[in-house]
Amino acid sequence: MKLIILGAGASFDSIYEYYDNAEVAPFRPPLANELFSPRKYFREIILNYPGGRYFMSQLNGISDVEDFFQKQWDIIEHNRADDLMATFINLNYCLSHLMMVISINHADIGLSNYDVLVQKAYEYSVTHDEEVMFVTFNYDILLEYSLAKVYFGKTRQLNINEYLNKSLKIIKPHGSCNWFKQIMGIGKLPPPYLIHEYLYDHRITIKKLNEMQAADFRTIESPINFSTQEHMAAPRDFYFPQLLIPLKEKDDFILPPEHNQYLKDNLNKVNEILIVGWKGTENKFLELLNRNLSSKEINVTSVNACYEDIENTLRPILPKATIKHYQDSHLLLKTDNTLLSDNLVKSWHVQTPAGSFSSYITGLLQNKHQSIFSTK
DSSP: OEEEEEOHHHHHTOEEEEOTTOOOGGGOOOOGGGTTOOOHHHHHHHTTSHHHHHHHHHHTTOSOHHHHHHHHHHHHHHSOOHHHHHHHHHHHHHHHHHHHHHHHHHTTSEEEHHHHHHHHHHHHHHHHTOOEEEEEOOSSOHHHHHHHHHHHSSOOOOOGGGGTSSSEEEEOTTEEEEEEEEBOSOOOOOTTOOHHHHHHHTTOOHHHHHHHBOSOOEEOSOGGGGGSHHHHSSGGGOEEEEEOOOOSSOOOOOSOHHHHHHHHHHGGGOOEEEEESOOOOOHHHHHHHHHHHTTSOOEEEEEOTTHHHHHHHHHHHSTTOEEEEOOOOOEEEEEEEEEOGGGOEEEEEEEOOTTOHHHHHHHHHTTSSOOTTSOO
16 A cells, blocks of 8 residues: 655645745645734735734744643643633634635646646556545645546545545545544624634633534535534534644544544555655554554655754654655756747747645656556
8 A cells, every 4th residue: 555644834835836926825725834924815814813813913923833732732731721711722723714715725826746746547457457545734725636536537626535545545644634522512693703613702611612512523615614603603604623733742543433433444455655745743653553553664755844853854754665765856948839020939848846736747748757556
């Protein structure tokens, strides 16, 4: 089985060529320390939520988001910090809304590295009669959009059952911007009162919130509508986002039980790994890799800016693995059909950044190197 591990760097560099006149900057997926970037379109969402307003100024001045949130959580656990807990909980709605807007606006803005990677995985899967597992720690649904193009012929979200019912599997240990659980027992809120405001104003604790949530995960097509009066009027429509705010020391999983079981049952089948834009800071997942693959001689290809960091992380986890770091760059020939003088066509070269996701994909398209799907 082939395993592809994706981190924030993969979504950040998910487009290798943008369409003409595309607005790239407003909705480009952020790296971890850019989650609360004061970009105009980010700011318009973040400032609607108490959690976003509280953390925005602090988060833009730090480099280690996990460490920051860990310290905030420690304050909550060891003190009666009810206001901070309410803010922390509210942050889930803010992140869900923000990442959904980013996903919708960035999905079809150019030529997608995710599209190519998923299509190559599909070709391998059907020709080898073998499942392929994607593990992504990103809240966005850009990968899901690419999978939908393969199986359904269009850009659309997956329902919760479609993550596992095809030969290409998607596991999201830290949740997703379109995953929710229904909240029970609140009753009808007076308009225009919103559920995230109710939970914040009433200082609902995490323990209480867990008791109020139904067991089943759901995918909601447009969580942005949760900010409208009409959507929030019916008690049955109250939901809480299912995504995990990253902590330094208390990494956990938040995903449907059957997804978690599939991951545990199939990691030991992996014989080759591709890593794209992943820093390797998720301890629980690293423990699973070690438990299932530490004794196997597997090949690992890393497409990462900080390749020395991921090498140092993986070496004790996968001591028998052969780890290669992709560091190539490629020239892409571009043409403009607008005729110049003497009927000449304008052409030029564009260089992809060395070791980037875009370089890996364009090199694959130009047959400059093999992917993990090229091996037998």
